[in-house]
Amino acid sequence: MTTSSGAAWIASPTLKKVAQGIKKKFNWGRALVISIPTIWLAIFFLVPFLVVFKISLSTTEIAQPPYSALFAWDAEEAIAVLRLNLGNYLFLFEDTLYIDAYWSSIKIAAISTALTLVIAYPMAYAIARSHPKYRMILLALVILPFWTSFLLRVYAWMGFLKKDGVINGFLLNVGIIDQPLAIMNTDTAVYIGIIYTYLPFMILPLYTALEKLDGTLLEAAADLGATAWKTFFFVTLPLSVPGIVAGCMLVFIPAVGEFVIPALLGGSDTLMIGRVLWDEFFLNRDWPMASAVAIVMLLFLVLPIMLFRNTQGTKGENF
Amino acid sequence: MKKKSTFLMITATLGFAFLYAPIVSLVVYSFNASKLVTVWGGFSTKWYGELLDNDQILDAAFISLKIAVISATLAVVLGTIAGFCLSRFKRFRGRMALSGMVTAPLVMPEVITGLSLLLLFVAMEGLLGWPSGRGTLTVIIAHVTFCMAYVAVIVQSRLSSMDESLEEAAMDLGAKPGSLFFLVTLPLIMPAIVSGWLLSFTLSLDDLVIASFVSGPGNSTLPMVIFSKIRLGVSPEINALATLMIAAIALGVIATVFQMHRLKKNAV
Amino acid sequence: MSPAERGQQVTLEERQPFIEIKNVTKKFGDFVAVDDLSLDIYQSELFCLLGGSGSGKSTLLRMLAGFENPTHGQIVIDGVDMTDIPPWKRSINMMFQSYALFPHLTVESNIAFGLKREGVAAREIKARVQDMIDLVQLNKFAKRKPAQLSGGQRQRVALARALIKRPKVLLLDEPLGALDKKLREETQFELINIQESLGVTFVVVTHDQEEAMTLASRMAVMHEGEIQQLGLPHEVYEFPTNRFVAEFIGSVNMFEGHVVEDEPDYVMIASKEAGSHLYVSHGISCSPNQNVSVAIRPEKILMSHNKPEHDYNCCPGVVEDIAYMGNMSVFKIRLDSGKTVRITRFNRERSEDEYFTWHDKVFLTWGPTSCVVLTS
Numbered sequence: 015m016t017t018s019s020g021a022a023w024i025a026s027p028t029l030k031k032v033a034q035g036i037k038k039k040f041n042w043g044r045a046l047v048i049s050i051p052t053i054w055l056a057i058f059f060l061v062p063f064l065v066v067f068k069i070s071l072s073t074t075e076i077a078q079p080p081y082s083a084l085f086a087w088d089a090e091e092a093i094a095v096l097r098l099n100l101g102n103y104l105f106l107f108e109d110t111l112y113i114d115a116y117w118s119s120i121k122i123a124a125i126s127t128a129l130t131l132v133i134a135y136p137m138a139y140a141i142a143r144s145h146p147k148y149r150m151i152l153l154a155l156v157i158l159p160f161w162t163s164f165l166l167r168v169y170a171w172m173g174f175l176k177k178d179g180v181i182n183g184f185l186l187n188v189g190i191i192d193q194p195l196a197i198m199n200t201d202t203a204v205y206i207g208i209i210y211t212y213l214p215f216m217i218l219p220l221y222t223a224l225e226k227l228d229g230t231l232l233e234a235a236a237d238l239g240a241t242a243w244k245t246f247f248f249v250t251l252p253l254s255v256p257g258i259v260a261g262c263m264l265v266f267i268p269a270v271g272e273f274v275i276p277a278l279l280g281g282s283d284t285l286m287i288g289r290v291l292w293d294e295f296f297l298n299r300d301w302p303m304a305s306a307v308a309i310v311m312l313l314f315l316v317l318p319i320m321l322f323r324n325t326q327g328t329k330g331e332n333f
Numbered sequence: 334m335k336k337k338s339t340f341l342m343i344t345a346t347l348g349f350a351f352l353y354a355p356i357v358s359l360v361v362y363s364f365n366a367s368k369l370v371t372v373w374g375g376f377s378t379k380w381y382g383e384l385l386d387n388d389q390i391l392d393a394a395f396i397s398l399k400i401a402v403i404s405a406t407l408a409v410v411l412g413t414i415a416g417f418c419l420s421r422f423k424r425f426r427g428r429m430a431l432s433g434m435v436t437a438p439l440v441m442p443e444v445i446t447g448l449s450l451l452l453l454f455v456a457m458e459g460l461l462g463w464p465s466g467r468g469t470l471t472v473i474i475a476h477v478t479f480c481m482a483y484v485a486v487i488v489q490s491r492l493s494s495m496d497e498s499l500e501e502a503a504m505d506l507g508a509k510p511g512s513l514f515f516l517v518t519l520p521l522i523m524p525a526i527v528s529g530w531l532l533s534f535t536l537s538l539d540d541l542v543i544a545s546f547v548s549g550p551g552n553s554t555l556p557m558v559i560f561s562k563i564r565l566g567v568s569p570e571i572n573a574l575a576t577l578m579i580a581a582i583a584l585g586v587i588a589t590v591f592q593m594h595r596l597k598k599n600a601v
Numbered sequence: 602m603s604p605a606e607r608g609q610q611v612t613l614e615e616r617q618p619f620i621e622i623k624n625v626t627k628k629f630g631d632f633v634a635v636d637d638l639s640l641d642i643y644q645s646e647l648f649c650l651l652g653g654s655g656s657g658k659s660t661l662l663r664m665l666a667g668f669e670n671p672t673h674g675q676i677v678i679d680g681v682d683m684t685d686i687p688p689w690k691r692s693i694n695m696m697f698q699s700y701a702l703f704p705h706l707t708v709e710s711n712i713a714f715g716l717k718r719e720g721v722a723a724r725e726i727k728a729r730v731q732d733m734i735d736l737v738q739l740n741k742f743a744k745r746k747p748a749q750l751s752g753g754q755r756q757r758v759a760l761a762r763a764l765i766k767r768p769k770v771l772l773l774d775e776p777l778g779a780l781d782k783k784l785r786e787e788t789q790f791e792l793i794n795i796q797e798s799l800g801v802t803f804v805v806v807t808h809d810q811e812e813a814m815t816l817a818s819r820m821a822v823m824h825e826g827e828i829q830q831l832g833l834p835h836e837v838y839e840f841p842t843n844r845f846v847a848e849f850i851g852s853v854n855m856f857e858g859h860v861v862e863d864e865p866d867y868v869m870i871a872s873k874e875a876g877s878h879l880y881v882s883h884g885i886s887c888s889p890n891q892n893v894s895v896a897i898r899p900e901k902i903l904m905s906h907n908k909p910e911h912d913y914n915c916c917p918g919v920v921e922d923i924a925y926m927g928n929m930s931v932f933k934i935r936l937d938s939g940k941t942v943r944i945t946r947f948n949r950e951r952s953e954d955e956y957f958t959w960h961d962k963v964f965l966t967w968g969p970t971s972c973v974v975l976t977s
Contacts, residue, residue: 043510044422051415051481052427055434058478062449065456079455133348140345143338152345154590159352161531161582164539165556166575169563170355173362176567178369180358213352271442273542278563288444288542295448295546305452308445319440501668502701504688506766507718516714520705 063312070305073099081301102306112307115285116314122201122286123270126208130216130265131258133209138220138257139250142227153221160214168207168278175203175279199281207275208265215264223257224250267319271311287311356579363572380573387570390558397538397555400469404476405533409526411477412484412533417518419485420492421500435489438482447546450475454547467549475547476537483536484529491525492518524596531589619644619802620665620770625674627660627826634660636826637674647796647803649813649834652823653849658806661823662772665804666695679769689718694768698775700759702747708758709734709743715766733761736795753784760792764799773805777812789815810850814838822846844975847896854902854942856895860887868974869913870895874940880913882969887976894975901971902944904932906955909966916965918942920957932957934965 072081084096106112141152159167174180175198182194197203227250235245273288280286287307295304363381367374384390415435419428438446454464454471464470503517504510519526541556548554553561562568618641627635635657642648652658663669664676667688676683683691694715702711712733716726734743737757747755756779763771776792777785793816796803807813813820814834822829822837822845830837830846841847844855858872858879870879870893879895887893909915921941922933927948934942942965957963 044425047414048418048422048425048427048431051411051418051485052431052434054411054481055415055431055478058450058453058474059434059438062453065452066445066449069452079459133344133351136341136344137348140341143341154586155349156352158583158586159356161535161586162356162579163556163559163575165541165559165563166359166571166578167355169559169567169571169575170359172563173358173567174355210351210355213348267440268442271444273444274560278560288442291444291448292542301452304448308448311442311445316437316440316442316445320437323436323440496699496701498697498699498701499703501666501688502695502697502762503703503714504668505666505693505695506715506762507689508714509689512718517703521703 066305071098115287115290118285119287126205127266130209134216138217142224203279207279208269212265216261219260220257223254359575363576380569384570384573393555393558401534401537404537405530407477408480408533409530412481415485416488420489435485438479443542447543451546468552471547480533487529621677623675625671628672645800647818649805649817649820651813656823657826658823662806693770694763695772696759696763712762737761770802853896859892874938876937877915878913885974897972899943899945920961
């Protein structure tokens with residue numbers, strides 16, 4: 015049910031028709047339905063960013079809540095004083111910690127995304143080429159870990175990776191190494207954690223892309239004299255690019271703001287911006303500084319990602 | 334080609350081993366009498382006993398389940414409405430805004446969502462006196478907000494793949510928009526709504542970061558309790574808890590698969 | 602009784618139109634789907650809208666159903682202006698191209714859906730649903746879901762569901778499009794029978810000219826949002842009024858030429874392409890020397906090894922290609938002008954008296970009433 019275009023009722027001369035046009039244009043029931051989720055999201059998703067921005071401009075105080083008010087009212091002079099503290103932002107760029115953490119997050123997320131892709135691709139390919147009878151079962155096996163607690167799966171890796179953990183115990187017993195490997199509390203452990211956690215998110219879109227790939231296409235390529243590897247590089251790989259892009263987005267986006275994995279598996283020198291924000295808030299109780307970090311993250315991380323996603327024209331394929 | 338398929342077999346097997354080894358080890362060591370991961374001290378169920386004696390964990394589990402059920406239900410209602418608006422109302426004022434607000438939470442880092450909601454709650458309490466303090470209510474609001482985005486996306490994609498003439502046919506046969514939604518649209522998007530609910534339930538039950546920001550003292554959710562325990566190192570009680578959760582999820586998944594299978598046979 | 606006869610039985614002008622489409626325009630943004638279209642449809646007609654994709658035929662149908670509102674203009678059905686009446690209040694029902702059967706409901710519940718919305722008493726619903734199921738012969742399948750039916754059965758459920766509310770008008774969007782060829786022929790006649798026995802006005806939209814020809818008591822050919830020609834099926838086929846209609850319906854050979862003799866009872870047209878003067882035994886309204894096109898259908902052309910007696914309507918050429926299609930053969934003849942003409946011959950006998958093969962020199966001819974002169 016589309017209403018008539020705007021020009022239609024302007025062009026019509028009689029007032030009656032204008033009134034009809036307005037009546038038709040404004041559908042109260044529809045407006046009510048639309049307003050319910052819109053208002054909810056406006057209050058609990060949009061407004062909070064304004065609050066964060068406001069607080070990022072205030073100063074820390076030992077108070078409840080621990081930040082200064084932007085407006086001060088001087089009753090004697092009858093003037094309102096607006097105190098904006100840009101110091102938080104200046105400090106962000108002065109102290110290399112924040113810039114380092116920002117780059118380090120992007121680096122860690124990018125490397126783990128690439129590694130995830132390398133591991134996921136043959137798996138997705140194997141599932142897509144498997145017998146249709148087993149395909150659904152294999153796919154279910156990929157998704158299943160996602161339904162179990164993320165925190166507990168990361169915890170499982172702690173038991174695996176630590177100095178007296180499963181991997182070291184095994185390698186020492188077999189005699190491959192005589193000194194326990196220090197994997198726990200390093201960047202390597204973070205990579206493993208991210209790859210492990212987000213592997214299903216990479217496999218699913220890759221599988222969708224590869225499964226669509228017409229078998230006759232590969233036969234045609236072989237018929238035209240392409241070797242198996244050439245077929246892969248010139249037919250399969252280019253045709254699975256949408257899946258690769260979708261999968262990489264699904265891994266990179268949550269990985270870059272990750273807190274739990276670096277907090278549990280990473281070392282004290284593993285810098286990730288999500289962890290910096292957490293520490294700023296919970297350890298230093300510096301709300302204005304944490305807000306400033308959030309605003310900068312929003313501008314330099316989330317916004318570019320959203321713009322990129324829009325240009326990719328996501329068609330509901332992301333989930 | 335033969336060589337390639339053995340290569341695929343090996344990588345796939347290794348991949349699945351990689352996915353499942355940690356989960357299997359969690360289950361195995363929950364029955365280990367020894368507290369050390371590397372040492373097998375014999376079969377024992379004592380950690381399950383200790384887990385059931387641990388009131389802190391049980392309380393947190395109860396709070397988390399309560400929050401997850403309420404949030405998933407509310408998120409499904411709001412998310413379905415949002416997804417419906419976006420796929421069925423082609424042009425309306427604020428369409429861009431709604432569609433942006435629906436997809437943005439999907440790419441928002443949890444720390445930002447958590448921090449911004451906490452600051453909102455603090456500011457609202459200062460201005461309006463509501464919500465007074467942080468607790469279950471604020472966690473539910475936060476979870477509904479980010480879960481409804483997932484539901485909206487699932488419902489929207491289901492609706493856009495659905496033949497629109499089904500709804501037109503219902504209208505044509507005399508169903509008004511309201512009854513049309515409940516008689517035709519809702520039954521047809523039910524699978525999407527069910528998976529949206531399950532996803533929301535899982536996300537809510539699993540969330541550590543956002544809950545850490547917006548929950549108050551005495552209202553720790555299960556992930557918060559687990560996090561504070563495992564931060565200090567491996568704890569066999571948590572292994573026992575993990576095993577119970579995995580068992581519950583496995584049962585749930587098997588039941589859903591059966592149900593889906595039955596529905597598919599009957600309908601579509 | 603063929604549809605054409607039914608159409609001719611009543612003189613339409615004597616009757617009040619049942620559906621009046623008055624200067625209706627529908628725009629989607631800048632795209633004009635239906636362009637200032639006016640059309641009257643009469644009670645108990647089986648009216649076909651024939652056109653290619655994007656011709657505006659489906660948009661027109663959707664406006665009748667109420668799914669789209671005209672940008673300009675008015676639709677009146679049975680004397681009532683439909684402008685502000687939503688689809689659920691119109692006593693018009695539609696059979697969708699995809700059939701749009703509710704997958705979660707049984708055949709019975711699908712058919713009963715419309716009556717339940719009206720609040721008809723349960724007992725009456727039951728009886729009327731049973732009548733409908735009998736009419737479309739689906740007794741064995743009443744408890745099944747649409748997914749468990751064949752294409753033909755689904756089509757019948759869709760028809761029953763649309764008819765049960767006893768609509769004033771039934772709209773059918775490509776009603777036979779999803780059926781295979783054999784089933785389609787049977788169903789065509791079934792549809793006509795049902796329409797005749799119920800007397801409901803049918804408006805059918807189709808892109809398939811054969812379907813339109815068999816079903817319609819009257820038809821309109823649409824292109825780019827406008828009606829190109831309106832008339833009985835055989836009129837549209839035999840006497841196309843413009844080039845588009847001639848080329849859209851069936852296949853046609855076109856010769857460009859100009860008028861050399863213009864008499865009240867005949868015209869003579871000189872055509873370089875044809876390599877002969879063309880004689881048409883009816884007068885046309887044109888100016889002297891005007892450029893015109895002459896359209897002739899492939900099945901109306903006779904082919905011979907010997908030169909005919911008259912000089913006009915006589916095109917020499919060479920057999921370039923032959924396609925044997927069982928009941929008939931299609932020949933492509935290259936004329937001396939270089940133009941290729943397509944003709945069809947029925948294979949009446951196994952060994953024909955006159956046998957044609959590749960590279961034969963032949964003459965094409967046809968009767969003076971067989972071709973149509975198109976001035977536009």
